Amino acid sequence: MLQSRMKKHVAALSLMLSATLAACAGDGATAPGTNAYHGSLPAVRRVVVVSVDGLRGDAVAYMPALSALAARGAWTDSMQTVVPSLTVPGHLSMFTGRDVTTLGITSNVLDRQSGLALAINGASTMFEWVKGAGGRSVALVASSLVPASQLESARAYFGLDEVTAVDGNLGDLRAKAIARATAADAPTLLFVHIPTVDYAGHDFGWIRTDASDPARDVLGAEYVGAARAADGIIGELSAALQPAIASGEVALVVTADHGGGHGDGCKASIAGYREHCTKSAADRTIPFVLVARDVAPVRLAGRPSITQVAPTVGRLLRVTVPATAGSALR
């Protein structure tokens, strides 16, 4: 568990090690990323990041609101998460800009060990970068990412000013997200976790098992239904934010932690179509959509990495991004 005492220990350890890590910058394991910036990300005052847990890249086609955002933003349906393709390693990589599996974080448990692994490797979150620049961060997270008993320790550990638990009640989640995103004192960085698409994948399957075309997955009806429901929140949230997006104040990012449907062997007693964790394209490939006033519509080339999300957010907010994090998307 991430106890507060642990947090202090980790913070001290992190400070102590930062000089060592700087001295070891040439070491392969800690080599800094290129952090290349191509000059096309505008400065904004606030960013809202929505993570749709378990959303495959090819599910975007079934989501009209997200498709409409993609059409007017910088986007891809081919971003790659880390391996194992799981919620905790995926989100920690999304938050830190580091592939945390290379730091030893490969299980789906947010625990003392994962906290230590981040600290001794000098990894920090985009929420801490915002705090360092004098901003505030708020997160709405479901228990599949942070169990209720760990909310306070996760808040302190991630450098969040406030963390609120949400669940599968999408009406409640939508209301909380819109209230936070449009408040007069809205945070610099708002993170919104939508857990229900992953739930549908585990309960009913990401894909159909009776599809006739072996070359291509056919998404399950319940999974698509959950993606459409999440899309409803994305549509209402983006509509509520539209004046602030149009004025250049806010950037909206929608992405995911992992896909699913080819999780063969991930859990002994569960069929692969209802799981995720592997390096297969189905499990690894996620969408990324960025909308802001001065971001020109573009389909991002290649296969960007989930480790580019936090550096992109950091660049949009013009906060200092550690050199060890991935490079911002152009």
Ligand SMILES: [Zn+2]
């Ligand atoms: Zn899952």
